[in-house]
Amino acid sequence: MEELSQSFRALGDPTRLRILRLMARAPLNVSELVSLVGVAQSSVSHHLGKLKGLGLIREERQAGFTYYSLALGPEDARWPLIRLAREAADEEGDLARLEDLLRQREDRQALNERLLEPGQSWFLWAGALASLLPALDVADFGCGTGVLSVAIARWASRVWAIDQSEVALTQARERAAREGRSNIRFLREDLHRLSLPSGERDLVVISQSLHHVESPPAVLAEAARILKPGGKLVLLELMPHDERWVLERLGHRHLGFAPETLEASLREVGFGALTRDTHAREGASPFRVFLITGVKQS
Ligand SMILES: C[S@@+](CC[C@H](N)C(=O)[O-])C[C@H]1O[C@@H](n2cnc3c(N)ncnc32)[C@H](O)[C@@H]1O
Known part of the structure; x- marks a missing residue:
């Protein structure tokens, strides 16, 4: 119960909510989150620390970067919270920027694969x-x-x-x-x-x-x-x-x-x-x- 109420409190912060909503769609690293949400890196890191502490997100190293993604699924008692975050209105245009970023990522990946192919x-x-x-x-x-x-x-x-x-x-x-x-x-x-x-x-x-x-x-x-x-x-x-x-x-x-x-x-x-x-x-x-x-x- 305590974890649940802390989680709800943590998401009372609009930036944290935006970060969680983005991560519910794709694993992201800190600099990607900075460019998507438009706040300082130190602030993004602070929010990530908080979300990680509550077990809402997890981190994973990939190609030299740390990627953060959602750590819980529909069976978790806090899932309705995530659903609310996902469904919240996107007034800042975060999701359009995320789509752009994911498209660029795909292009880069395709280019890398072509370059690495003998x-x-x-x-x-x-x-x-x-x-x-x-x-x-x-x-x-x-x-x-x-x-x-x-x-x-x-x-x-x-x-x-x-x-x-x-x-x-x-x-x-x-x-x-x-x-x-x-x-x-x-x-x-x-x-x-x-x-x-x-x-x-x-x-x-x-x-x-x-x-x-x-x-x-x-x-x-x-x-x-x-x-x-x-x-x-x-x-x-x-x-x-x-x-x-x-x-x-x-x-x-x-x-x-x-x-x-x-x-x-x-x-x-x-x-x-x-x-x-x-x-x-x-x-x-x-x-x-x-x-x-x-x-x-x-
Ligand atoms: C498709 S091109 C091949 C070009 C080149 N070998 C390549 O792989 O990029 C075929 C060439 O064969 C030449 N050719 C066709 N019949 C020929 C013949 N009986 N004697 C000499 N050249 C001929 C054509 O003029 C043409 O330039």
């Missing part, structure tokens, strides 16, 4: 790991506007950026110049019939180009031909899909590939030690990608 810095990771490779002579099949060619040129001894489109090559050349990469040779050629000599390249990369070509097996055979024995191939392609609009709008000739089909073609033209990795679907995208690596057998 994939967030995949470009730096890829560059750092690739810099540990010996300086390779690389052919980029269907380089398009050269994003990948330029990235590879950071760690390769030389990149052969090959595309049949002059428009794409012009953009790729501009990109290379902007980034000061002078180790890229641009070839305007058809991937089915390359002028590069046989057996001299260390690595061929084919990123999303194979679904554009007339004969994927013939292009894979060209990759095998220009590689040294032991040379490597990295191939990124789309899984089979039903998005027929890409045929006309994007000039695709193939609606993705079953990885097994490309693996069979690769074995046929002389690749072995094949690995395959299929990427999970991203958001609502109808496209999934897979990556195959292989080694030209000697």
Whole structure:
């Protein structure tokens, strides 16, 4: 009974009532309460001490902050008090400010999760790991506007950026110049019939180009031909899909590939030690990608 009457007395203070009403909705730390209620930190701390002393709230450490939350549930004799606090008119606009604060908190949390996720810095990771490779002579099949060619040129001894489109090559050349990469040779050629000599390249990369070509097996055979024995191939392609609009709008000739089909073609033209990795679907995208690596057998 004594506790009950003390609790009622404690809530006779309007600021304390406001603090309790906020905490009934979400755990909050002292500086959040200061910004929500608009009173000095020392005053908020004093009120929290009082509420904690009465067992109305509890504290919990999280990520270096102390969060305060309601410590009692509907079975407690003082619950009607909390209900009254929750239902009291919000003349100061505390609840609107709380909503804002919780939204900002969610944004911060989403950002933190993205930053902590290793994939967030995949470009730096890829560059750092690739810099540990010996300086390779690389052919980029269907380089398009050269994003990948330029990235590879950071760690390769030389990149052969090959595309049949002059428009794409012009953009790729501009990109290379902007980034000061002078180790890229641009070839305007058809991937089915390359002028590069046989057996001299260390690595061929084919990123999303194979679904554009007339004969994927013939292009894979060209990759095998220009590689040294032991040379490597990295191939990124789309899984089979039903998005027929890409045929006309994007000039695709193939609606993705079953990885097994490309693996069979690769074995046929002389690749072995094949690995395959299929990427999970991203958001609502109808496209999934897979990556195959292989080694030209000697
Ligand atoms: C989707 S882009 C790929 C760009 C780049 N590899 C990437 O991943 O960002 C496909 C490129 O392949 C080129 N291409 C298609 N068929 C080709 C062929 N037979 N010979 C050379 N390039 C070809 C196109 O011009 C286009 O730039």
